[in-house]
Amino acid sequence: MHQPRGRLVRRDQQGRAQHPSRHAARLRLAPPLLPAAVLHAVEQARAHGYPPRLGIIESYRQLLKSIATLWRSDRQVVWFLLSSAVYRDGLAGVFSFGAVLAGTAYGFSPDEVIVFGVATNVVAGIATIGFGWLDDKLGARAVIIISLTSMVAMGLCVFFFHAGVGPLSPKQVYWVFGLILCIFVGPIQSASRTYLARIAPPGEEAEIFGLYATTGRAVSALAPFMYSTAITVGAALLGIGVDEAAYFGILGITLVLALGLLAFLPVKAQPKVEAQPEAKA
Numbered sequence: 499m500h501q502p503r504g505r506l507v508r509r510d511q512q513g514r515a516q517h518p519s520r521h522a523a524r525l526r527l528a529p530p531l532l533p534a535a536v537l538h539a540v541e542q543a544r545a546h547g548y549p550p551r552l553g554i555i556e557s558y559r560q561l562l563k564s565i566a567t568l569w570r571s572d573r574q575v576v577w578f579l580l581s582s583a584v585y586r587d588g589l590a591g592v593f594s595f596g597a598v599l600a601g602t603a604y605g606f607s608p609d610e611v612i613v614f615g616v617a618t619n620v621v622a623g624i625a626t627i628g629f630g631w632l633d634d635k636l637g638a639r640a641v642i643i644i645s646l647t648s649m650v651a652m653g654l655c656v657f658f659f660h661a662g663v664g665p666l667s668p669k670q671v672y673w674v675f676g677l678i679l680c681i682f683v684g685p686i687q688s689a690s691r692t693y694l695a696r697i698a699p700p701g702e703e704a705e706i707f708g709l710y711a712t713t714g715r716a717v718s719a720l721a722p723f724m725y726s727t728a729i730t731v732g733a734a735l736l737g738i739g740v741d742e743a744a745y746f747g748i749l750g751i752t753l754v755l756a757l758g759l760l761a762f763l764p765v766k767a768q769p770k771v772e773a774q775p776e777a778k779a
């Protein structure tokens with residue numbers, strides 16, 4: 499039996515050909531259910547008074563209004579959002595420029611850079627689980643302070659021992675102190691979210707975590723700026739090229755972490771008052 503070329507022909511149980519054109523005609527004659535459902539949903543939204551979508555300018559206006567309102571009600575939360583934005587950008591800088599530093603300043607080959615990157619992520623993940631116990635014992639604030647202080651110390655070790663120390667070559671220095679530094683990346687991120695959940699005003703947790711994400715993006719250029727500035731200043735001070743002064747980059751990232759730590763120290767956790775259930779009439 500002849501079968502038209504270029505088209506898929508389906509057959510029914512009696513073997514009769516069913517051409518796609520017939521199915522297409524049925525689809526054309528079918529009621530437009532999806533558009534009708536969308537229109538119904540829009541009408542329902544308007545009927546219930548759902549707020550309209552905001553433009554970019556109005557969105558930022560609402561954001562600043564939320565921050566100002568929060569500043570008047572609980573300045574500790576606002577200060578934590580700002581300080582955490584700084585040190586979280588330092589954490590992002592560790593992973594963003596760690597591979598660059600390894601290759602340009604400490605003699606890592608491309609394969610070694612990949613292995614080092616995998617090792618740092620594994621170490622950070624395992625440490626996050628282990629520091630959960632410390633968070634329960636000492637609190638999230640103590641974990642953040644201990645972790646940031648340790649990262650600053652390890653960053654300074656990577657910088658000052660860039661030429662090697664004792665039996666350790668420059669590459670071994672980066673392996674040892676770089677891995678120790680990355681131990682504290684995961685715990686800081688985890689403890690920061692825990693700390694914010696504990697100090698967020700009752701009923702405003704969703705908004706506070708939205709501000710937490712927004713403030714983090716607002717300072718995302720800080721770590722790259724400090725990284726490049728540290729290299730430029732170091733090259734100018736020593737009278738060498740920027741390639742030779744690449745190890746100064748870790749000093750810029752460490753400075754961001756130190757600034758975040760100093761900004762976080764004045765933050766004091768306020769006791770969170772649970773919202774009281776409404777009395778039934």
